[in-house]
Amino acid sequence: MNLEAFPRVRLGHWPTPLEPMRRLQAHLSGPDGPRLFIKRDDCTGLATGGSKTRKLEFLLGEAVRQGADTLLTHGAVQSNHVRQTAAAAAFAGLQCEALLEARVTNAPAEYADSGNVFLDKLFGTRLHTVPGGTAMDAALEDLATRLRAEGRKPYVIPGGGSNALGSLGYVDCVLELVQQCRAMGLKKPHIVHATGSAGTQAGLVAGIHALGLGWPVTGIGVRAAREVQEARVHALAQRVLDLLGHATPLPRDKVVADDGYIGAGYGQPTAGMVEALQMVARHEGILIDPVYTGKGMAGMVAMLRARRFAADEDVIFVHTGGATALFGYRWAFDTALA
Ligand SMILES: *Cc1c(COP(=O)(O)O)cnc(C)c1O
DSSP: OOGGGSOOOOOSOSSOOEEEOHHHHHHHTOTTSOEEEEEOGGGSOSTTOBTHHHHHHHHHHHHHHTTOSEEEEEEETTOHHHHHHHHHHHHHTOEEEEEEEEOOOSSOTHHHHSHHHHHHHHTTOEEEEEETTOOHHHHHHHHHHHHHHTTOOEEEOOGGGOSHHHHHHHHHHHHHHHHHHHHHTOOSEEEEEEESSSHHHHHHHHHHHHTTOOOOEEEEESSSOHHHHHHHHHHHHHHHHHHTTOOSOOOGGGOOEEOTTOTTSTTOOOHHHHHHHHHHHHHHOOOOOTTTHHHHHHHHHHHHHTTOSOTTOEEEEEOOBOGGGGGGOGGGGTTTTO
16 A cells, blocks of 8 residues: 555644543543543644644645645535645645535524634635535536636645545554554554544545454544445545555445434534533543534443443544634533533
8 A cells, every 4th residue: 555656745743643541531431441542633733733634635735736726625614624725725835715615504603703714714715605505516616617717726625625535644544553553552443533524434444444454443423314424435435445556345334424423413512512522621631623523522422331342442532623613612512611
């Protein structure tokens, strides 16, 4: 498996740490339960960090190779992906334009102008907000066509950076974990993480499959029903394996995306998210986020409480970032912090 074959722009601080969560483990797992670890992809270094740094190294590599002068992408209003793309563009001296889909409409004004939106603007990104339900990929292509007509050279990055090329970033994460698990004596890793646009999980399962590691991965969905999400991840992982030239197909049952923690919908706070977020803050001094990792962690907490992991497993929560969105979600914690 050779990632060197792909053009890449260095954006992050690698490897991100793999750390024990000792106090959370004592609280949830006890002396006889599985050990708990956290892969700190919130510490990638780019613009407060997060999972999109890994994807953007490959996507920006390709944009530069093509001679692009502008990065174009889309996301929800409080998109971490848009914020990281904005920073990557600034780093590379490219312009950046982003379509923001107003998927959450029941939030106070801070949702639309604080957190990631504020940072997008600091990076000089041109934002275009469109109503929830807009066909975002088509709208992005329309914007690209308009910019090309003006003589610009846009490079279009799909939502979440989740195509096969971007997902290579999470194949690289598997390579880091192999080294770290060996060095730290983790024998039976079980990865848990939040899954949205599917690239993180696709890269993880593709990398694990290509290396023949057999590590289970449990995705915790944040927006789509289980069948839909698993099919999306599986198809994308298969495209990642094709890109890597790995011939053996990925068995469908390697993809698990639990949809039990989404609540009312994407970006809508849940009681489980609020509980998990405070639990991690108060036991580990680590901030997770209200849209992705908070729900992912709520899933992990529920699985631990239900004894769904074997006692000899080493559970690794991949912290994909996102805590800057907390400043757009203060309202979701009013009751908990009253
Ligand atoms: C984008 C994102 C995810 C989801 O990753 P996908 O590759 O889109 O499935 C999880 N956590 C955070 C903080 C994110 O920004």
